[in-house]
Amino acid sequence: MQNADTTKYIIHSKISADGIIERPDIVGAIFGQTEGLLGSDLDLRDLQKTGRIGRIEVVVNAKGGKTKGTILIPSSLDKVETSILAASLETIDRVGPCSAKIEISHIEDVRATKRHQIIERAKFIFKGMFDENLPESQEIADEVRQSVRVEEMQYYGKNKIPCGPTVFDSDAIIVVEGRADVLNLLKYGIKNTICVGGTNVPPEVAEFTRKKDTVTAFTDGDRGGELIIKELVQVANIDYIARAPDGKSVEDLVQKEIVRSLRQKVPVEQVIDKYVSNDQPSSADDGRKQRISKRKERRPSPAADAKRISPAAVKRNAREPRRNKRKQDSREKQPNGNKQSDARKTETPKSKVPVSPENKRFKNHANDLIGTFSARFLDGGDNVVNETAVRDLVSTLKAYEDEVKTVVFDGVVTQRILDIAADKGIERLIGAKVGSVTKRPASVKVLTAASL
Structure with missing residues (x-):
């Protein structure tokens, strides 16, 4: 019998027969129909006697009057001889009284399989069986x-x-x-x-x-x-x-x-x-x-703050009343000094731009959205037609098809949102604040909640 340690290849083949056959029938057909086919050097009986061909393994299953199975033949021949032997099996067309067909599925290289097992086992040994490397000084300190x-x-x-x-x-x-x-x-x-x-x-x-x-x-x-x-x-x-x-x-x-x-x-x-x-x-x-x-009680008092003021600052503070007095005297000498002063008092600061009364009607919407990170879509009658999260505002605006005249949201007005609003015919954008906007379409008014 073939010694498993000398096996190089295993021939895998499939058999199908139109009838009921058993293992002895298949083995007998293999030896009988290949005898003398390949000459004395590749005769199966002689190869098995010398141990160059191992025991032929056959597994069959009969169902519905037909038989199917697998055939395994171990070989210690070289690649060429094993290929020739495998091809000879496909010449078998009858097993016992039944017509049959044998087809080679593949030839397994046993040594390649063993190499794969060696690699996997070596990985396990390398990872799990060696002592861990001694930690360096920094690693020791971190561990401590x-x-x-x-x-x-x-x-x-x-x-x-x-x-x-x-x-x-x-x-x-x-x-x-x-x-x-x-x-x-x-x-x-x-x-x-x-x-x-x-x-x-x-x-x-x-x-x-x-x-x-x-x-x-x-x-x-x-x-x-x-x-x-x-x-x-x-x-x-x-x-x-x-x-x-x-x-x-x-x-x-x-x-x-x-x-x-x-x-x-x-x-x-x-x-x-x-x-x-x-x-x-x-x-x-x-x-x-x-x-x-x-916390206000724990803050330093004004007297304590005065102790920390430098001498130079004290001198500047002492000169300040005299400087203010000279400016007041010069204004009094001017004929229209009081009128100019009164005009300046009544002048509206440039930083405070009055808001149109029509925009104040959106103040309630802006107050409702503070801290919610949400957005509201309003139609021409200032009715809420949709609500969404600020993070989804861009995608929702792009996909929205109904009429929207005003968008109020708890977020930053960006150039991207402004461009989409212009494309959609939106008249107002009211956000928490305005971001870096370089191009403002004339058709869209940009407001903030604080300005309403």
Whole structure:
């Protein structure tokens, strides 16, 4: 019998017969019908006796009076001889009393299969069985810092909310989104942090912020961070708002970016209209007003400010009344001095351009959209015919077919929106502010909500 270790190729073939046949019939037909066909050098019986052809494996299945199956013949011959032997099998046209057909499907190179197994096994050995490389000095330091940060992390309340070790005693705290943000700030020595774990702010955190003098919300620079700020402003006491750069998360920031973001924090009063709707509970407003008054009390008094004024500034301030007096005397000497002064008093500042009364009727729409990031389409009768999100405004405008005369939205009027409005025959665009617009079509009036 053929030794499997010497097998080079395996001939795969299919057989089909118009009748019921079994394995011995097929093996007998292979030996009988190929005998003397290829000469003594390639006689199957002699090749099997010398071990150059292995045991012929046959698997057949009879169904509906017909038989189908597969034939496997191991070979240790070379490629040419194996190909000739495989071609000779296709000359068999009868098996027992039935007509049959044998077709070679493919010849498998056993050595190639073994090579593939060797490669896959070598990959596994290389990845899983070698000892890991010793870390470099920087990696060792980072690993130690990481373990220290995890050990430093504390937990607040019955729900075990992750926080920094100094958040309990510090008068100023930073509220972040998740546990990874707390770890990243601990990495750079910022330990007065506590997380909210997503948009559902825990009541414990909301109550905890009311016990602190200064609370800064520090969130990711994405839509999720904006939603968390909106909720924090409504349920917690927030004094300042800091945001990571657009598209970045707090957990991914390096020290320079963290410091820059915290330095650029803004008082919540400056952006309250963006994050708070008109129906916000009055209790939150009252708590915010109390903290504003506390911060004003902590500001230096005018006397303390005067101590910090330089001597040169004091001299300039002393000369200022005399300079003003000389200007007043010179105006009094002029015959029409008082008239000119009165004219200047009644002159309308150039920066305040009066708004047409017909445009003031859109003020209610603009007020309703503040902080919603939404847009309204109005027809010729100022009726709302459609609403959409600002992020979808361009695509909605392009596809909208009905009459639209005015678009009011809580966003920036851009050149792209302005061009689309001109193409659609829209008469007015009213946004939160006007962006970089270089070309204004005469057919479209551009207004802002603040100017109504």
